[in-house]
Amino acid sequence: MTNNQQQDLIAKNLMIIGYNAWAGYLSSDRGALICSTNNPAVSMTGETFNCHYVTRSNLTPLLNAWLGVPDTTMLQRHFTNNHILEAVDVYNPKTEIVLLLESEAQVNFFYLKNLPVTPHSCYEAICKQWQEFPPSSPISSANHRA
DSSP: OOHHHHHHHHHHTHHHHHHHHHHHHHHSOSEEEEEEEEEEEEETTEEEEEEEEEEHHHHHHHHHHHHHSTTOEESSTTOOHHHHHHHHHHOOTTTOEEEEEEETTEEEEEEEOSOSSOHHHHHHHHHHHHHHSOOOOHHHHHHTOO
């Protein structure tokens, strides 16, 4: 995935990235959002990818294990575990996102600042939308069939 493709993916999915970052922070503490474009799910609404929020206390062992795998490389080699951990220590979770984007065997680090919409606002907007238009699950849809 090229740098432009990564930036496009982030821009097109900023609401859900922001939602997941803020939800992760609310449920635990400071951390990083890890999104993987490996094994995307395809549905009527398009392609989705996995997002996992990893708290600061769990991030060091994850980075050590993840980056120690011979097939995984950081494209931006000047970023080290310490650089990523320092970003997690100083970012403002309400307005910024620490993101690790996995695509194939590559991992890229993004420190998202000056966003057009904050993670907090993304979270509120998606929660409001779910209140107005609850997402339907396959189980509930199956129960309403004749």
